């Protein structure tokens with residue numbers, strides 16, 4: 001089960017390695033690092049959604065690329081050349097708008113996964129064409145990117161294998177985020193596992209099966225318990241997150257995508273979460289590393 005969680009800089013001190021440029025949070029084991037712990041709107045200085053999964057000191061998977069994550073990517077000493085999977089959850093700007101900045105100027109030949117499209121939202125293939133195609137916004141990046149694109153059918157709600165290299169398995173599943181095609185991801189590395197809920201309202205019980213027994217579940221605490229209307233169609237209330245984590249028997253909840261504008265407002269949400277989930281809870285912050293064990 002997950003135990004240690006510490007800031008990158010502290011980890012460098014704690015394990016005593018040199019802190020050379022390119023160093024990860026720890027040089028062994030599996031960690032998830034939050035690039036951005038903030039929500040879609042004002043987020044008290046937090047960047048928007050983005051995460052890196054580190055395996056033995058190498059940042060190999062990046063999940064989402066929301067606004068502000070480019071600077072955090074470099075602050076984390078991640079190397080774009082090491083990223084083998086770019087896993088995008090959906091095409092709300094707070095999850096995907098910083099992709100061109102992260103790719104500039106180096107480019108990437110990574111695997112890149114994203115959702116199928118719908119009215120109002122492009123498929124991952126359409127998104128990439130609109131970004132980097134000859135008639136897109138950034139054709140200057142067109143010859144610097146050569147993605148191996150994986151499309152997850154979010155409407156089917158069936159589990160899709162996104163990547164499996166024999167050591168790391170990444171799976172995706174459609175999650176209910178109002179009318180927005182959205183993917184939740186699960187990463188398994190040896191006996192370590194982490195799930196990324198992404199934005200969702202928590203109404204699909206198949207997601208609980210998907211996350212069952214993971215060491216760490218990243219949740220997006222974007223609305224409070226009084227949410228209603230479209231906001232409640234988009235996002236799960238704190239009590240719903242707690243129920244999902246409890247039913248899924250997850251080892252630890254990592255709270256992210258935090259929109260609360262004050263410590264008191266955040267604490268109120270955490271109290272409700274704790275009323276429904278008795279396991280350990282870590283409140284996310286930018287560049288926080290959480291060890292998965």
Ligand SMILES: [Zn+2]
Nearest residue numbers: 040092094199
């Ligand atoms: Zn969001």
Ligand SMILES: [Zn+2]
Nearest residue numbers: 090092177199
């Ligand atoms: Zn969203």
